[in-house]
Amino acid sequence: MFTTVALVAFGVASLMTATFALVPTTVGEAIAPDPKTFTEAVVQVYGADVWGVRGRFAIHTWIATKARNAGTYRIYQVIGWRLRRGQSVVSITQGMPDKPWFRSSPMLLHEVLGQSAEALVERIHAAALSYPYPDEYTMWPGPNSNSFTAWIGLEVPELGLSLPAKAIGKSWMTDEYLGNL
Numbered sequence: 001m002f003t004t005v006a007l008v009a010f011g012v013a014s015l016m017t018a019t020f021a022l023v024p025t026t027v028g029e030a031i032a033p034d035p036k037t038f039t040e041a042v043v044q045v046y047g048a049d050v051w052g053v054r055g056r057f058a059i060h061t062w063i064a065t066k067a068r069n070a071g072t073y074r075i076y077q078v079i080g081w082r083l084r085r086g087q088s089v090v091s092i093t094q095g096m097p098d099k100p101w102f103r104s105s106p107m108l109l110h111e112v113l114g115q116s117a118e119a120l121v122e123r124i125h126a127a128a129l130s131y132p133y134p135d136e137y138t139m140w141p142g143p144n145s146n147s148f149t150a151w152i153g154l155e156v157p158e159l160g161l162s163l164p165a166k167a168i169g170k171s172w173m174t175d176e177y178l179g180n181l
Helices: 052-056 080-085 115-129 145-155 172-180
Strands: 002-007 016-021 042-049 059-066 073-078 090-095 107-113
Touching (some): 042 115, 073 115, 115 145
Antiparallel strands (some): 073 090
16 A cells, blocks of 8 residues: 655655555564574564654664574664763664564564574674764654664675665665765
8 A cells, every 4th residue: 555645844844745655564473583492593673663643654673683592682773862861872782672662563574594694693783883873863864763774784785684665764874875985
């Protein structure tokens, strides 16, 4: 289903109209394998509708990794409000990655398991640490959480990541950052 969405930012008189696919393609249920019983490596990319009316046309994305035999997941995401606390927008935490995002159910967007995932875990970690905008966040057009996830995909092309249309800001990294190198 496609719909036309009008975006008006902060009461500014400019208006942009764009067409977005409102239903991201998922590869399965958003249920992470239990790290206590699933010993293989895991890489998963999640998305969930953002809070409020914006959730009709935008999602927040994050990446989770679990090394072989690890007892927990490492979760990578960008959270803009961390700037107000004087922190980097890059959040690297441990826990279960398939929790709701502000009451929005997560969707599994991409998954790599086993030996293929094992080769990606440390590269994803290094890419997250090298994110070039740890102290910047702009909801639209970016850099934002989707720009961060796209950065990981650019730095680790073997991941084979393709984000859905609702990942607003996903092309910011290729348009703005890589285009200015």
